[in-house]
Amino acid sequence: xxxxxxxxxxxxxxxxxxxxxxxxxxxxxxxxxxxxxxxxxxxxxxxxxxxxxxxxxxxxxxxxxxxxxxxxxxxxxxxxxxxxxxxxxxxxxxxxxxxxxxxxxxxxxxxxxxxxxxxxxxxxxxxxxxxxxxxxxxxxxxxxxxxxxxxxxxxxxxxxxxxxxxxxxxxxxxxxxxxxxxxxxxxxxxxxxxxxxxxxxxxxxxxxxxxxxxxxxxxxxxxxxxxxxxxxxxxxxxxxxxxxxxxxxxxxxxxxxxxxxxxxxxxxxxxxxxxxxxxxxxxxxxxxxxxxxxx
Numbered sequence: 001x002x003x004x005x006x007x008x009x010x011x012x013x014x015x016x017x018x019x020x021x022x023x024x025x026x027x028x029x030x031x032x033x034x035x036x037x038x039x040x041x042x043x044x045x046x047x048x049x050x051x052x053x054x055x056x057x058x059x060x061x062x063x064x065x066x067x068x069x070x071x072x073x074x075x076x077x078x079x080x081x082x083x084x085x086x087x088x089x090x091x092x093x094x095x096x097x098x099x100x101x102x103x104x105x106x107x108x109x110x111x112x113x114x115x116x117x118x119x120x121x122x123x124x125x126x127x128x129x130x131x132x133x134x135x136x137x138x139x140x141x142x143x144x145x146x147x148x149x150x151x152x153x154x155x156x157x158x159x160x161x162x163x164x165x166x167x168x169x170x171x172x173x174x175x176x177x178x179x180x181x182x183x184x185x186x187x188x189x190x191x192x193x194x195x196x197x198x199x200x201x202x203x204x205x206x207x208x209x210x211x212x213x214x215x216x217x218x219x220x221x222x223x224x225x226x227x228x229x230x231x232x233x234x235x236x237x238x239x240x241x242x243x244x245x246x247x248x249x250x251x252x253x254x255x256x257x258x259x260x261x262x263x264x265x266x267x268x269x270x271x272x273x274x275x276x277x278x279x280x281x282x283x284x285x286x287x288x289x290x291x292x293x294x295x
Contacts, residue, residue, distance in 0.1 A: 034058040035227045067137045075136045107139040161208035162247040164232040170225040172200030185253035
């Protein structure tokens with residue numbers, strides 16, 4: 001297919017990610033949000049016969065920069081590398097709590113223009129980060145009143161993304177963590193479910209930015225092992241409340257105990273989980289978690 005990544009493009013992506021992780025060893029600065037996609041990419045490069053990766057590598061680069069009359073402001077770059085990168089541009093969304101909606105849209109469109117004009121076909125993540133470090137702060141004070149940007153421009157480029165994250169944990173027993181999962185989902189208007197025990201499964205769905213905030217809080221807690229097993233993103237033109245509600249497969253976020261053995265409540269009955277997912281139209285996810293057909 002035209003989506004197909006060549007070995008060469010995949011190798012360039014991996015060496016660039018290695019470079020980023022050596023330059024920015026701390027998770028606060030650089031963090032891969034989809035470990036599965038990265039593992040698939042590496043496997044694809046190392047094994048001639050391997051399957052082409054099913055999802056693109058996604059990561060966050062955080063940039064702190066000085067702002068006049070303020071201390072430091074953090075800009076977060078949510079990045080994804082399309083399979084054909086660097087032959088095509090990376091997907092980058094820069095956000096900051098200091099930016100208004102229209103300032104953010106303008107900043108992102110200027111960054112894209114800069115990359116299009118200067119980096120056709122070559123790796124550019126570091127250059128993009130440098131550009132953000134040097135230029136992003138200037139957008140905080142930009143007055144984008146009617147003169148420079150009309151409301152209709154802003155809404156046209158406004159595409160809301162609905163996201164569903166399927167998180168896998170080695171185990172979830174801790175009461176405080178279980179409470180956090182439920183409280184944070186409620187605070188961020190996310191629905192889904194949490195299956196405590198071993199393994200632990202958490203699904204959250206809602207606005208992409210809310211899912212990303214949820215994930216960044218969750219992964220800061222101490223886990224033996226936790227990762228995003230699968231991620232679904234749907235672009236909603238206009239994306240009002242009703243559109244988002246339509247995409248949901250779960251009404252609220254609740255804890256689901258599919259307890260196989262009464263008392264201890266440690267090992268979950270995976271058969272019950274499979275049927276629950278099947279009811280919700282998510283049976284194929286079971287395969288991704290456990291690598292076997294459910295019955």
